Amino acid sequence: MISKLIRLPRRQLHTIICRETIKPSSSTPSHLKTYNLSSLDQLAVHEYAPLILFYPKNANCRLSAHDKISEMKKSLSHSLTRYFPFAGRLHTPTSPYVDCTDEGVVFVEAQNDSQLKTLQHISEQDQSLDHLFADGLVWDSSPRSTNILGVQVNHFACGGMGVAVSMSHVIGDGCTLGSFMNHWASVARYGSTDHKELLPLNPHFIVSPSSNSVPPVAQVINKGYANRISRKFVFPNTKLSELKIKVMAMVAAGSTPLIKNPTRVDVLTSLLYKTAMTAATAASGSFKPSYLLIPANIRHKFLQKLPETSVGNFVSVMMVPTRRRCETSLSVTVLEIMKEKSQLEGIQSVQQAAENLKSLQSKLGNENIEDVAERSYWCSSLCGFPFNKVDFGWGKPLRATLPLRFLDKIGFLLKDTPDGNGIEAAVILVKEEMEIFEKDKEMLSYSQINQI
Template structure:
């Protein structure tokens, strides 16, 4: 039996910006987008293999390497926080971020195995040990995990109130560019003036400033037992899936559309089998509004949260079997196109709030299966080189809540990884679905 993998935090430190934040930038108002996202932390793991496949033989050299890399990460993080100064601030309940240089939490940790032990069919439960936790007074938390082989995994938790996936990728690449010593010759470091622009374009709503009231629902504390699994769709299988899903309506479906449709179809089939009855379902997709809004002011450099939601329902078409793969691709395409048409010229806070509430209420309904999907694809996380090469694997996962899906690029940029959380009884049927396994591999080795 393999020994238990242990992660031991050896040092804790607060990292403050290398230069004090100017007084004029001390208060960053939240936009209505920031107000509407949940007060949770977004996890991210970046794996950098060592130069050795086994354990480092020279202990003194290993300790020196760990100390050198830890020092570089902390120094460059101080520099990155001068640009991303809200990350070192404190959250003022749903109104603003106080950029008071409170700092970010940084932890050094030792892992009693080689990085290959983790990357060979990753244990998703084990991966959570590589992320910082329990320090919610910091908006940004980092854990540098050093392996016996010289490999490194950087675990990051960041408050959703200051960042979405787009902003997080800009931060990670800026931090890496500073560490690499090339910040002055790249365009990765975002000027601080971009913060606050979203709040001026999409002003906050006063009624969202109030703290949430306790729910009176007696079942609100009951959580269903869920399971999370990782699936890999490589480029060749996605190409075959695209060919199968193509129609005259959607002749060239995207990889996101076909993978989403297949997951939706198989998850709905699992739920239907366990319920013993047919009921409608919906797919809720996050949308990067930076790619939707045509206003030059609302460009791709907006920081914070600029995320919309699209809900596509099987009731949108009248075919007898509306969970057919092609039908689901058509529904997904129609939902996105209608959303872009409705919001390309802008969105008011009131209509955005109404949209979010409609989708929240949809998710709460017991007479429909609702699946919530977030795509992190095309964000350049795999480009983050801190000085020891680009990451061999980048991973994020879902919160422990049912029917949540996160899609992420594979390293080659052509495949997709999906992290799914379903109810236990649904996942048992889902992960054995023959059609799914024609196109997806269940938790293959990363090596």
């Protein structure tokens, strides 16, 4: 039954042992056969967001590996009756709608001779992670694919598992992926999509009118940052509380307007951005005007708040410019983040949100943006997303990993630590600046470093 043999770097042996297509347990009704992408979805790039969850061997679980796979397939089939567009296909890679004809989801089972303890600490930029995903559906690696979802379950030599899921970004954002994974896992635990525990997890679909494909919008200028490296830092919640107190004290002591209740993500983002700009200044010998770009979940920003299980790309981008060196303080950056947040409030419709995002994308894609800032830093936060809680019935994952190899950008990815007691930050900078960044005394006073 072995269909393909792949040799990975570091002499890892990776074998595909089974491949099939999982279809919904019930046919999609005729009136739902076409799922129109919203105007926000159509602004998303057709690439595959990859997530892998690492599960250790659970001595208390009586299910065999075969039984686990069987349960995952069965529960996925049931889940696809609720998430019916996930079993469909884009009419074309650039189509503004999904054909919900129940073609199903590719489900691959593979054997890998690696140890879980090695892979769970691998760099998010390591290309060997690509082989853990079905059909290599990792970011922009399969631009002609019309699949919405791909799944690969990897069995490791130690008895652990890696559940890798690739979701087309046109169908939804990270929040959508998190909702789907927890719905699927809950069906595996409870055995029925009608179980009362699943009601809050059921997907919420926004009806979108049919439309022609939205013309592509110029993306943020690709600076082509070369020689980038990653480092991982862990910031305990106790330290983030200290950082928040420090920021509020700076506000009280200065002329900065009052900041109301910044979150731990707000203050950490400010610290990372400030430290990165300081490192860039030290490396080049002069201050470089910069801007910080922060994707934001806007489901709760609508006048009529949307459920967190709303399927789609409900994301906008906040932009914080730093034109002068005196604007790099923690309190100033936090204030600007709070201002940007407040400007997102009161969205009346998906169309309005799409027009706002399209306007920003056009601005960022304009080469004249370099007149404002020479460097851009992205900060994406997955904090609060339930990836660390995805339990199929044999325990929660040791780790959730989102490969970052695709990023030709510099910046930060934030996510909750597996125990929920802090934030883990993957920092990507050019090598010369990272050497300065990772020695910054203020930043290190709030963190623990873990090189990746």
